[in-house]
Amino acid sequence: MPQFIIPKPTTRAQKEAFCFMATRHFARENLRAEEPLFHMFGDHTTILQNSTLHSGDWQGTVAAGRTEILFEIITGNPDDAVLTDAQTFDIHTGATLTHVRMHIGGHQHVIHRKVTAKLAENAVYNQFTLTTGAAASRVETHAYLEGEHAHVNLQGLNLIEGSQKADSWADIQFIAPNCTANVEQRQILDGSAHASFQGKFHVHQAAQKTDAYMMCKNLLLSEGARTSQKPELEIYADDVKCSHGTTTGQLDDEALFYLAARGIPAHKARAMLIQAFAQEIASKLEYAPAHTAVHDHIETYLTK
Amino acid sequence: MSKTVLTIQNLHAQIEDESLEDGKKEILKGMNLTLKAGEVHAIMGPNGAGKSTLGNVLAGKDGYAITQGGVVFNNENLDDLGADERARNGLFLAFQYPVELPGVNAAQFLRTALNAKRIEAGEKELNGAEFLRLIRTHLAALKMDESFLKRSVNEGFSGGEKKRFEILQMALLEPQLAILDETDSGLDIDALKIVSAGVNDLRADNRAFLIITHYQRLLDYIKPDFVHIMADGQIVKSGDASLAKELEANGYDKIMAA
Numbered sequence: 105m106p107q108f109i110i111p112k113p114t115t116r117a118q119k120e121a122f123c124f125m126a127t128r129h130f131a132r133e134n135l136r137a138e139e140p141l142f143h144m145f146g147d148h149t150t151i152l153q154n155s156t157l158h159s160g161d162w163q164g165t166v167a168a169g170r171t172e173i174l175f176e177i178i179t180g181n182p183d184d185a186v187l188t189d190a191q192t193f194d195i196h197t198g199a200t201l202t203h204v205r206m207h208i209g210g211h212q213h214v215i216h217r218k219v220t221a222k223l224a225e226n227a228v229y230n231q232f233t234l235t236t237g238a239a240a241s242r243v244e245t246h247a248y249l250e251g252e253h254a255h256v257n258l259q260g261l262n263l264i265e266g267s268q269k270a271d272s273w274a275d276i277q278f279i280a281p282n283c284t285a286n287v288e289q290r291q292i293l294d295g296s297a298h299a300s301f302q303g304k305f306h307v308h309q310a311a312q313k314t315d316a317y318m319m320c321k322n323l324l325l326s327e328g329a330r331t332s333q334k335p336e337l338e339i340y341a342d343d344v345k346c347s348h349g350t351t352t353g354q355l356d357d358e359a360l361f362y363l364a365a366r367g368i369p370a371h372k373a374r375a376m377l378i379q380a381f382a383q384e385i386a387s388k389l390e391y392a393p394a395h396t397a398v399h400d401h402i403e404t405y406l407t408k
Numbered sequence: 409m410s411k412t413v414l415t416i417q418n419l420h421a422q423i424e425d426e427s428l429e430d431g432k433k434e435i436l437k438g439m440n441l442t443l444k445a446g447e448v449h450a451i452m453g454p455n456g457a458g459k460s461t462l463g464n465v466l467a468g469k470d471g472y473a474i475t476q477g478g479v480v481f482n483n484e485n486l487d488d489l490g491a492d493e494r495a496r497n498g499l500f501l502a503f504q505y506p507v508e509l510p511g512v513n514a515a516q517f518l519r520t521a522l523n524a525k526r527i528e529a530g531e532k533e534l535n536g537a538e539f540l541r542l543i544r545t546h547l548a549a550l551k552m553d554e555s556f557l558k559r560s561v562n563e564g565f566s567g568g569e570k571k572r573f574e575i576l577q578m579a580l581l582e583p584q585l586a587i588l589d590e591t592d593s594g595l596d597i598d599a600l601k602i603v604s605a606g607v608n609d610l611r612a613d614n615r616a617f618l619i620i621t622h623y624q625r626l627l628d629y630i631k632p633d634f635v636h637i638m639a640d641g642q643i644v645k646s647g648d649a650s651l652a653k654e655l656e657a658n659g660y661d662k663i664m665a666a
Binding site for chain 2: 254329355358359361363364365366367368369370373376377379380381383384387405
């Protein structure tokens with residue numbers, strides 16, 4: 105069932121991802137997946153001949169104390185490809201999973217991805233998602249903090265234009281005490297693009313001392329761009345700290361004037377500020393190959 | 409005879425302000441001033457005199473309109489040039505409140521600004537290594553640590569660091585006309601000395617300074633050739649450095665009444 109096909113990597117980012125994931129594939133005794141970890145919509149003809157529907161359900165376990173990295177790039181040009189998958193991660197005591205996703209394929213793709221992460225005591229799940237591709241994408245993350253001192257860190261950047269739609273949904277269930285979460289979303293919207301973000305912190309009664317933060321920042325570059333936000337807090341414990349916030353704005357006139365007053369032409373000044381807004385969240389990626397790939401993709405995408 | 413850098417003639421300018429009934433307010437009401445290369449002019453005046461508006465109008469900020477008279481900078485009508493073109497042509501405004509640019513790397517910002525000017529002048533752009541060599545000498549002169557280059561522009565800078573960073577930009581861009589808007593505000597005495605020394609180092613025969621300040625204090629460190637007192641959108645009195653002293657001793661009201 106060759107649902108995920110690994111085409112020959114061509115770009116620098118793909119090569120880095122490919123080399124890394126190939127290594128992982130052979131040395132992943134702790135991550136049981138039936139399918140290759142690296143899946144990609146390719147512009148390879150084989151894919152077009154097979155099917156343009158890619159789907160899969162798979163599970164991964166990160167054994168106690170281990171640190172695993174999953175770096176996925178979804179790319180390619182088929183104009184009507186669909187990816188729908190569900191991933192479940194069991195992150196055991198003291199283990200860390202860093203999961204980086206780059207959805208950078210054609211603008212006609214449809215992507216629907218669901219992640220369920222279960223975290224034991226002192227487990228960490230780091231997720232970073234960059235979306236520039238897909239006509240419509242929906243990424244869901246459901247995290248269950250079942251052990252004390254577990255930590256979830258979700259970062260997302262939607263960089264879309266034209267009539268693209270991106271929907272990001274995070275549902276964090278705080279079940280054990282002393283758990284923490286950090287959810288940061290950024291959206292840069294041009295044309296008539298629409299991005300929506302829903303974030304929910306559900307703090308169960310036993311989950312005292314929960315410390316959770318959620319922020320969504322939107323940069324609108326056109327009159328037609330739209331954004332919707334729905335933060336939700338559902339709290340049943342009485343000693344917790346949960347905060348959420350959102351900002352929506354255009355490029356700052358004062359910042360543009362400051363750059364102009366230093367001789368920087370308007371188009372370049374705009375590009376610098378958009379880059380800065382995007383790279384600020386990308387800079388939080390600690391895993392170097394992914395950081396490089398994300399940074400380079402944003403730069404290329406915004407200077408195209 | 410020194411070259412004339414800036415001529416302000418009967419300048420009337422208004423600010424567009426939506427909160428006002430007719431949406432605009434006249435701030436500059438017939439301003440006249442000529443700056444020659446090598447000269448340092450100070451403009452002093454009470455709050456609301458139009459000092460900062462003058463800086464913004466000269467630098468080309470949006471939201472201001474020249475309604476009468478004009479400004480000639482280096483034989484060009486300033487109103488014909490956008491803010492970025494003015495800067496590339498050698499006009500520099502040191503901001504009263506330098507803008508924080510989160511995520512914009514300071515080194516990249518400085519190099520982009522310098523190269524924009526070099527492209528305009530038909531010079532070769534500096535690459536990373538060439539730029540680093542150049543900026544290091546400027547950093548050392550202003551007693552600034554190299555770690556500044558890794559930070560985001562002005563983000564999290566103290567008041568003194570922001571002003572030093574403004575002077576660093578001025579040193580790097582080598583303007584023909586430098587306008588300092590309330591550069592002394594937010595500075596303690598040590599920072600004031602460093603910033604003033606930076607400005608004094610940049611005094612040159614081919615460069616003019618326009619120093620906008622509310623207090624005489626800055627002029628203890630940067631000696632002006634001329635002092636002008638501005639009130640209600642006009643220059644009401646001009647003199648040499650002693651005028652600033654007189655102002656400090658007697659206050660604006662007395663001087664203007666005289």
